[in-house]
Amino acid sequence: MKTHAERPVGGATPARLNSKPSWLIRDVAAHASQLVASGFAAAGARSYHYRVLAALEEFGPKSQAALGRSIGMDPSDVVAMLNELAEKGLIERTSDPSDRRRNSITITPAGTQHLQVLDAVVAGIQDELLAPLSADERGDLSRLLSKLLDHSARGEAAS
Amino acid sequence: MKTHAERPVGGATPARLNSKPSWLIRDVAAHASQLVASGFAAAGARSYHYRVLAALEEFGPKSQAALGRSIGMDPSDVVAMLNELAEKGLIERTSDPSDRRRNSITITPAGTQHLQVLDAVVAGIQDELLAPLSADERGDLSRLLSKLLDHSARGEAAS
């Protein structure tokens, strides 16, 4: 589960890569993903599950399409994830009587409980990931990243 | 080519996600990857090609295994990428006489030229990605990310 590699081992990394923000971000993200994936795997979940359960808990019941839009997930992937979550009893699909094309998705009590477990896993990962940074630096990092994200979100909206 | 999506559109994003550094990083990285992938695709390349060519140009001829180690790429993936690069005449494989298990990989003049084109693409992407940040902020971001990367690299070395 510690798959290893992911970062150079033998010699140096090419300067082109470790000096470019786009690559630094990708490398840090790869590390973060690995932490999340293995933490969630230990809890029998995956990253997609967390996104879905979080949206349901924060926003209440939604249609599959609306769910997908709120977390940037493709509708076809939503189908597959809900199948998995329903099998585990973490969500419930009921067809919406006001629009018979739609399913109304609800998080179950077991789902809420599972979400809390995953929240704890995620919290632990933030600590591990940000260990080398001071509280101030953590704030700076979040602020800078949010700025980049806002910008790219607006860029897409403009297209 | 503008694939779209990638970030919520309909309503708000769950607070759990956009408040956690690990998710912010992943989202920014996804955006960066998309920029790189489409920029490289326009030049007939992919991200893996850049890594390989950069390592060869900066460090000189290497064996496939050493190449893979220097850029954190799996040996089996190195094989496939070198096949593609060799077909385009960007690298050359010659078997190493001092150790007949090894191939010595060299970047060709065409490869160096192609790398320069990709360098320009990458430079443009940094500007696009970091547009909302001041020069000071860009420096801060790189510094913070490098710190995180150093930490995770040391963590792996310790295992």
Next chain:
DNA sequence: CAGATCTCAGCTATACTGAAATGC
């Protein structure tokens, strides 16, 4: 009829695993 919704089948890129053939 246009358009939304759900579903399924399949594709790509990245990254990894396992195993074989060869050579040190």
Next chain:
DNA sequence: CGCATTTCAGTATAGCTGAGATCT
């Protein structure tokens, strides 16, 4: 022999496309 190198075949995940059936 153990170990490194190259290669191939296969797996898994995230994200996407295309198309069909159903409904508004």
